[in-house]
Amino acid sequence: MKITKILNNNAVVVMDKNEEKIAIGGGVGFNKGKNDIVNNAKIEKLFVLKENEKLQRLFARIPEEHILIAEEIIAYAEEMLNTKLDEHIRLALTDHISFAIEREKKGIHLRNKLLQEVKVLYKKEFEIGLWALDHVEEKLQIRMPIDEAAFIALHIHAMKIQGGDLHEIVRLTSILKDMVQTINDDLDITVEEDDIAYERLITHLRFAIMRLNSNELHTMDEEMFKMMKKKFTLSFNCAKKVADKLDTEHGITLPEEELGYITLHIERLRSLQS
Incomplete structure (x- = not known):
């Protein structure tokens, strides 16, 4: 393979079987020039991307160690999640990691205002984010705050094959945070974020919204629903306020049956406060 462009000492553009690719590896571009033959033994990563030009520009302007650190985080994430991440992760996460280090x-x-929600909703990704913080510290002696683990987790979750769009994931997580805050304000309680009841609540709220998108609805016996409205009046009224706010501010309408399940979770939280 011949080098067509030097990005930095650890990243070069090569021509491989009439296809332009980016090769990454320690010293792969050191003392090399255009049309030189690349040392295959030094290549750690070789890939072609739709975003090749953007990636070239990014690699040319950020420190080499940031590129390698991001690659190592991506490799670790794919191993831990046992899945191949979308190719866009290389551009998005490398740019984010480099910017975060410089900050x-x-x-x-x-x-990160969504820290607690991310810890609950995306546990595996958050653990990878924590590993990434340790890895950056080991390589650069720079300790980034725990908030960064949540930012990294969101990027990784969005780039899972079934992950979805990052903006939509952040939007959903923000909505869930608002819903919990509505419960806190209405009942004048403070939900402990490390409590199992909180985890159950926020996980249920998340899947309640996701079920609406896939037209999968929870059903509840009508008599049971009526009993809950009567027995757990405060919790049901609170659930109704959550649903009303969700409808008014986000255009998401929860069916009444779903309110029954949310009522149970809220009642559980109330009982823990007394």
């Missing part, structure tokens, strides 16, 4: 050097800390 940390300048003492700029971005708070």
Whole structure:
């Protein structure tokens, strides 16, 4: 394979079987020039992407170690999740990791308002995010805040084959946070974010919304539903406020049967406060 462009010491553009690819590896571009033969033994990653030009521009302007760290995080994520991530992860996560490292050097800390929700909803991805923080610290002696683990988790979840769009995932997670805040405000309680009842609630709320998108609805016996409305009046009224806000602010309408299940979760939270 011949080198067609040097991006930096650890990344070059090569021509492989009449196809332009990016080769990554320690020292793969060191003391090399255009039309030189690449040392195959130094190539750790070789890939062609739809976003090849964007990736070339990114690799040319960020430190080499950031590229390799991002590659190692991606490889670890794919191993832990036992799945191949969408190819866009290479551009999105590398750019994010590099920017986050530079922010940390300048003492700029971005708070992730969805930290607790991400920890509950995307546990495996969040664990990978924590590993990534340790990995960055090991390689660069820079410790990034735990908020970054949640940002990394969101990127990874979005790039799973069935993950979905990052913006939509962030939107859903924000909606869930608002729903929990409505419960807190209405009942004048503080939901402990490390409590199993909180995990059950937010997981149920998430799947309630997802079921609407796939037209899969929970059904509840009518007599049971009536009994719950009467027995757990405060919790049901709170669930109704959550549903009303969801409808008004986000255009998402929950069926009454779903309110019954949400009522049970809210009642559980209330009982833990007393």
